[in-house]
Amino acid sequence: MIGIAPPEYDPAKPTTATTLPVGTPATVRQYVRELLRRHRRAFVLLVCVNAVAVVASMAGPYLLGDLVERLADGARELRLPYLVGLFAAALAVQAVFVRLVRLRGAMLGEEMLADLREDFLVRAVALPPSVLERAGTGDLLSRITTDVDRLSNAMREAVPQLAIGVVWAGLLIGGLTLTAPPLALAVVIAAPLLITGCRWYFRRAGAAYRSEAAGYAAVAAALAETVDAGRTIEAHRLGAGRIALSDRRIKEWTAWERYTLFLRSVLFPVVNLTHIVVLASVLLIGGFFVLEGWMNVGQLTTGALLAQMLVDPVGIVLRWYDELQVAQVSLARLVGVRDIEPDAGDAEVRPNGREVRADEVRFGYREGVDVLHRVSLDVAPGTRLALVGPSGAGKSTLGRLLAGIYAPRTGSVTLGAAELARMPAERVREHVALVNQEHHVFVGSLRDNLLLARTGAEDAELWAALGAVDADGWARALDEGLDTEVGSGGLALSPAQAQQIALARLVLADPHTLVLDEATSLLDPRAARHLERSLARVLDGRTVVAIAHRLHTAHDADVIAVVEDGRVTELGSHHELVAADGAYAALWRSWHG
Template identity: 85%
Template sequence: MIGVAPPAYDPAAPTTADTLPVGSAATVRAYVAELLRRHRGAFLLLVTVNAVAVLASLAGPWLLGGLVERVSHGARELHLPLTVGLFALALLVQAVFVREVRLRGAMLGERMLADLREDFLVRSVRLPPGVLERAGTGDLLSRITTDIDRLANAMREAVPQLTVGVVWTALLLGGLVLTAPPLAAAVLVALPLLLAGCRWYFRRAPSAYRSEAAGYAAVAAALTETVDAGRTVEAHRLGERRIALSELRIKQWTAWERYTLWLRSVLFPVVNITHVTVLAAVLLIGGVFVLRGWLGIGQLTTGALIAQMLVDPVGLILRWYDELQVAQVSLARLVGVREIEPDAGDASLSPAGRDMHADRVHFGYREGVDVLREVSLKVAPGTRLALVGPSGAGKSTLGRLLAGIYAPRKGRVALGGAELSRMPAERVRAHVALVNQEHHVFVGSLRDNLLLARADADDAELWAALGAVDADGWARALENGLDTEVGSGGFALTPAQAQQIALARLVLADPHTLVLDEATSLLDPRAARHLERSLARVLDGRTVVAIAHRLHTAHDADVIAVVENGRISELGPHDDLVAADGTYAALWRSWHG
């Protein structure tokens, strides 16, 4: 079949994400099979009630065929009251079990959707920290929101309805074989046409729907970015360029929309022709058989009615299978996290001390491009180390390696002799914590937000943690104290208060080593100074690695490491480095004007 060609590939158009992986066909099939095994009881019940409903629907053609047969033979006793009574009973049974089919199908779909959400969340929180750090929260959130929304209809409707359609078709064909065996072969006349049309369509549809979804995502991204950066766009007079980009993305998306619409416009007429062909073949072949005496007129009537009834289940299968082509893209994105090995680590590995050592570390975000090269560093327990250097030198990357977020490509980062990358993530977090500018307050009570750090903490310990960061004053002034609802829709916290909650969690978790990535840089100066005083009490007695974007942080450190071009170029106390008149001294002079 020849028709509209798919839109030409444009290298400017995004096609695949390079963050979290998208599941392969094998992974998707394995997960679907696992879901069906979990819910096999509900699945078998759905099949059973559907079978009863279909069998009840076959009573009508069978009764009518028998009535026609008796009339054709000139029978005087037609048993109309009995026939009508049985027909009414069959309709009643069919109505009751069709209701059960819908109910059981909806329940099965909702349970499977709930399992899908839960499986994705459980698997996501078990991912290695470095994977999520590189991927960012945007990709993860889009999967649990947008992709789940796209899948909701498919899980609630498509899977149950496909099951219904398959069982319905199989039983109707079985009924046709039992009541009019010669006519069963007539149905096969249209099968090659249906298979050819479906094969043509389904070879093109999956990739087309994936491109359509990617095109829509590109449109949304372009528009959202333009709106969010509206002032920047206006200041730099980028309006025309952003409009041109949006129009290009819309053009690419609508081209794929037209292509998928064209695919459906070819498939549906083929399906309709198939239905007509089946009925025509049954009537023509059956008519010849009746004339030759090989088939009764009643059997022909029953067979023709059953053949006509095949229209609905076949249409149901094709409709929802088509829907699943769209949903399969989102399902592949959701189960893609199953292809990432969880960070199990060596459970027997535990630090024998608190000293930290990086030995000839190499690390890069892309293959063949190292951000850090030959970095070696020793941090004694209780030391305050500051990492300084120009933007892009690798300070934050080194900090995340020391926090166990990333694993080095080459070399090792060890805590107390135990390699961080080989330890379970939970054990690493018990010893080392990363504190950065990002802080989150979860929707719930203040108590629940604090218990995230240590679930067994009592109220006295919670108040002590708040007091340690100077947060107990405003917290005690809350109407319901620790039971006050905070977060979205609750008590509105200032950025400084939200950061204090994050620091109180840190006090409760009580790690002996902290990696600080300018935890106060996003606050106004007055709030930052107040929080730094609170932070100083939290840091007392702990090993601290501070990524210093502002040099007054470095001034108070015991040791300063200057990171340049992915290497440590200078190492020593503040006064020694200033006296050496090297890179640090130049940074210090430029900082103080």
């Protein structure tokens, strides 16, 4: 078999997803079996309906073979009206059941696709938040767009059509064997050619399609990062480098595209040659048997027509199996999240109180590189703690540990003496909430965006939450009030308004412990100060951990923790730390000039 080398391996080019895992073959097979079990009734009905359609389509060759045989025997009465009536009835049955096959196949495909999308979403949101936070933008984007698009075609068409093709080919080969067993040798003669070609192709196709998918993810990542950091790239004159990187990623991706196209350009001629070999073998073997008197001409006619009809189902099987090679890669990428252990926690672990405590905590994002070093901290209920320090000192990381987003490498973070790492994520969110500068306005009404925090809230409660964050002024000015459509395609909200919605959700969620990381960063200093004062009334009596980038936030806190190089170096009130004339005092003096 001729061949061409795949694109050269480049260590800098990812060939698999690097953040979220790709499902193993065992995981994919397990999921496919589970999906088929869910829809076994629909699948069996599809096979039965297809069997009736195929049997009806075989009536024509049998009727024609019978007619040819009687003509060869010198029959004068051909009963043409009777034969035409039977043929028309068979066509009618075939037409009805072919329509049912298409209908049932489309319905089965849509149902399985809906299940796949729902399974992926449910599994993804059940993952530990730290996993999703570290997931690459390009990888996530390509999975929920390109991979789902590829699977859409496979689920709607490939799986039903593959089942149809297998049943169709099996019945035709069975009919050929019953009609004239010697003619079944034609299939045996052509089988080695088809098997060899398919084996050559499918041994290479899987890895090639995986590399092609990973190459596209790398392209998406490079483009997404370039767009997100556009101003930084422009400011530092990095445009040429980013363009070169994008060009390289696109070149690597298209090289794998060309290679997979080459594989198909070899497979399809082999398939066409197989059809020719089958038909030629039927005619040669059948002709010899007819001349020897071992078979009649009617059997040869029927056998030749059935052999010719094999072209369509074999083509369907190979075409859609090839489509499934692409889909299998996308499916493996989607079900790869099943290989991540969910953050289930221990359902029996419940907090006994509201005290937040970090004890000898070490944490790092990479193996062997700690960001926090033996940090210990006690936050009494109702305390307002401010974390201050230089950029990169570990303030946000410590805040995420206290919010239960990350689990410490060593040591423990507890809420009411219960380890946050052992509690289910949903239970943690009932008690502790994290609000940072990252926020999202979902497509829908303003009311729907607020109800995400508490689905049963009344309109009066929604307005009260908006008022608590000084958002009721602009919200009441909207023509449709809470029913105003916001988000993509609706009212475009400013970053500050979107942040106010995020804070209003926080008010509605009503957790007793809050971790605020630059929660007012998108507001100008005066508006931020005003909002923080409004929030102070709402947050009265709650435990608040604020990562303070503006030192006036620290000034109002009960306790200030100075974080430097992953350690808490100072702890006390504003006046105590200023009097101590340490790191905080220096920060305060620099803040005030």
